[in-house]
Structures are given as structure tokens and as C-alpha cells.
Amino acid sequence: MKTNFLHFKSVGSQTFTYSSGAQTFTINGADFWDVAITNKNQVTVTVIDDTDGSSNDIAQAGLSLSTNDLTIADAASNGFDLAAGDIVTITVIPTEDTEALFRADRFLGVEANASGTTLVASFKSMKSVAAAAGDDTVTFTITDDSGVKNVKDICQGFLEALNSDNGGASVNVLDRGAKTGILSGLGTISKMVIAVA
Amino acid sequence: MERYLYFSNPDSGAPDATQETALYATSSLLGVAPASATTTSLHFTPRDGGTNPADIVTLTHTSGGHKAVFDGIASLVNAERNNMPFQVVADVENSIFNISGVTACSIASTD
Numbered sequence: 001m002k003t004n005f006l007h008f009k010s011v012g013s014q015t016f017t018y019s020s021g022a023q024t025f026t027i028n029g030a031d032f033w034d035v036a037i038t039n040k041n042q043v044t045v046t047v048i049d050d051t052d053g054s055s056n057d058i059a060q061a062g063l064s065l066s067t068n069d070l071t072i073a074d075a076a077s078n079g080f081d082l083a084a085g086d087i088v089t090i091t092v093i094p095t096e097d098t099e100a101l102f103r104a105d106r107f108l109g110v111e112a113n114a115s116g117t118t119l120v121a122s123f124k125s126m127k128s129v130a131a132a133a134g135d136d137t138v139t140f141t142i143t144d145d146s147g148v149k150n151v152k153d154i155c156q157g158f159l160e161a162l163n164s165d166n167g168g169a170s171v172n173v174l175d176r177g178a179k180t181g182i183l184s185g186l187g188t189i190s191k192m193v194i195a196v197a
Numbered sequence: 198m199e200r201y202l203y204f205s206n207p208d209s210g211a212p213d214a215t216q217e218t219a220l221y222a223t224s225s226l227l228g229v230a231p232a233s234a235t236t237t238s239l240h241f242t243p244r245d246g247g248t249n250p251a252d253i254v255t256l257t258h259t260s261g262g263h264k265a266v267f268d269g270i271a272s273l274v275n276a277e278r279n280n281m282p283f284q285v286v287a288d289v290e291n292s293i294f295n296i297s298g299v300t301a302c303s304i305a306s307t308d
Binding site (some may be wrong): 002003005007009044069093094095096098099100101102103123124125126127128129130131136167168169170171196 | 223226227228229230231232233234238240242243246249250253261263264267268270271272274275276277
């Protein structure tokens with residue numbers, strides 16, 4: 001008997017083309033980040049030099065974060081001297097809160113909460129089998145459609161994922177960055193937060 | 198038939214310490230998640246009969262290679278390739294890694 005494994009991956013990458021001025025980029029916009037970046041150590045930064053096409057990884061010592069503004073120091077301070085046309089890619093470092101693989105047989109259920117715009121899928125904890133262990137959750141932010149269509153669409157998507165016959169491979173439930181998966185395009189999902197208890 | 202996942206990472210020669218080899222029933226696999234850009238944690242029901250915390254096998258792989266590990270584990274749990282009950286995930290001493298991109302493993306258990 002096959003065991004289905006459900007794969008979720010949140011979005012966490014943003015690309016900028018530098019023009020001039022301060023080497024500061026505003027991140028954490030809803031379109032690009034499911035996980036709030038509160039520490040520069042949560043991300044990696046790569047600069048593609050427009051002049052020679054080289055790829056340059058910026059050391060953590062060359063980065064600073066102030067609320068939503070990530071700044072690349074100049075080259076003399078472990079950063080990079082940006083020139084117009086350079087492409088800056090900021091990417092979240094994968095953690096258990098950005099991507100996870102859950103067993104279908106540890107799925108507990110999906111429930112909307114009082115907000116009308118939040119849907120929570122719960123799994124038994126992957127870190128403990130204690131009765132008191134908290135559940136692992138995947139929380140979706142959706143549009144309030146003054147009805148149940150969005151919620152029902154997602155629930156039906158889960159049903160499809162849980163019972164899909166994928167030949168034993170993992171089941172792509174939702175990859176927000178790649179915009180793929182069974183839930184892609186369903187329920188007007190605008191955010192997905194993975195929380196491994 | 199129950200299937201099992203095998204991990205081995207002796208420091209040298211034969212395993213002569215705890216947490217150098219491990220065999221887990223696939224039904225003990227609780228879930229999988231990234232631990233860093235180059236590592237993925239496999240959480241298992243503790244072998245010592247306890248409930249918390251889970252045993253963790255950490256696979257080291259190419260940067261960003263988590264999806265390949267996810268697919269590989271799902272495939273091994275389901276014995277997709279060979280239908281064998283004994284599935285070698287990582288055998289460091291013999292340089293056998295049955296998931297693309299994986300180069301090392303470590304085992305952390307509470308016993």
C-alpha cells in the first residue's frame with residue numbers, strides 16, 4: 001500500500017534590477033513573501049553583474065536589515081558596489097517553516113476560522129508523538145467570497161491530494177513560488193504559512 | 198509487508214558507537230522538512246519507545262535540493278524502484294546514496 005506524501009512550499013524570493021542611489025531594497029511584500037523576514041540571516045542575496053554576467057553571493061557581513069529594507073553594503077564593507085542594470089535576487093533560506101513534506105495519514109483536517117479569510121490545514125506533529133504535542137499546520141489566506149466556494153475548492157483540493165495516485169512520489173499540493181500544485185489557482189490563496197510545531 | 202529505511206554513518210570502520218547506524222520502519226517516518234539550505238531533517242518516532250522528541254536523521258545534500266530529497270524519500274518509503282522491504286537511504290561507508298544529491302547523513306536519537 002502506497003503512502004502519499006504532501007509537499008508544500010511557500011514563496012520567498014524577490015528580484016530587483018538596480019538603477020541608482022542607495023543599495024536598499026524593500027522586501028516582505030505580500031506578493032513575494034509568505035514568511036516575514038525579520039533577520040538578515042533568513043535570506044541569501046545574489047547579484048548578477050550586468051557588466052560581465054558574473055554571479056556574486058553577498059556575505060552576511062555585507063547585509064543589513066531595517067524592518068522591510070534590506071541594504072547591501074559597498075564592496076569595501078563585505079558587500080557589492082552595484083551598478084545600473086545589476087540584478088539583485090533575495091531568497092529565503094529554506095527552513096521547516098518554508099517547506100515541508102507531510103504524510104497523508106497524519107492529516108487531521110481543514111478548518112476555516114472566524115476571519116472568513118483564513119483556512120487552516122492540520123497534521124499530527126512531525127516532531128513528537130506525545131499526546132500533548134501541538135499539530136503542524138499550513139495556514140492559507142484566501143479572499144472572502146461571502147460564501148463557501150473558496151473554502152470548498154481548497155477542501156476538495158486536499159481530498160484530491162490525499163488520495164492521488166502519484167506512483168509513490170511526493171504530491172505537489174502547492175508550490176507558491178513556482179505557482180504549481182493541486183491547490184494552485186484554487187480558492188484565491190494569497191498567502192501560505194507553514195508551521196511545524 | 199512493512200518496509201524499512203536504513204542509514205549508516207560510522208566515523209571509521211565498523212559502527213562502534215550509538216547513532217552511527219539506524220533502521221526505521223517506514224511507518225515511523227513522521228514528516229520531512231528542511232533544516233538549512235543544504236540539509237533536510239527526517240523525523241521518526243523515537244526508537245526508545247518515548248514520545249518526545251522525535252529521532253532525527255539529517256541528510257546533507259546540494260544547496261536547495263530539498264525537493265529531490267522529498268521525492269526520494271517518498272519513493273523509498275513506497276519502494277517504488279525495487280519493491281524491497283529493506284531500503285538503503287544513505288550508507289556512507291560504502292558511498293551508497295539512493296537519493297540524488299545526498300552526500301552525507303547524521304543520526305540523532307534520544308536513546
